[in-house]
Amino acid sequence: MKWANRAAAGSGGLGTQDLVGRHCYEIWLQRDTPCEGCTVIEAMESGQTRESEAVTPDGRVYRIAAEDC
Numbered sequence: 001m002k003w004a005n006r007a008a009a010g011s012g013g014l015g016t017q018d019l020v021g022r023h024c025y026e027i028w029l030q031r032d033t034p035c036e037g038c039t040v041i042e043a044m045e046s047g048q049t050r051e052s053e054a055v056t057p058d059g060r061v062y063r064i065a066a067e068d069c
Contacts, residue, residue, distance in 0.1 A: 011060060028056050040066040 009016045012027045024040075025031040034041055035054075043050040043066035051065045 039064045
């Protein structure tokens with residue numbers, strides 16, 4: 001993650017600076033590998049914007065938008 005908003009950080013019980021340099025799957029899903037069909041990886045590989053939704057273990061639904069920068 002290059003940046004994070006306060007709502008995203010707060011959902012993980014962290015500050016925004018705690019998220020920088022970490023991956024979403026590490027923070028919210030306690031995984032050590034990306035999710036299958038990862039929106040961010042798909043955006044990076046295709047060079048196009050990708051969007052999806054994710055549900056965290058606590059039932060929160062997040063809209064994910066990623067673009068290759």
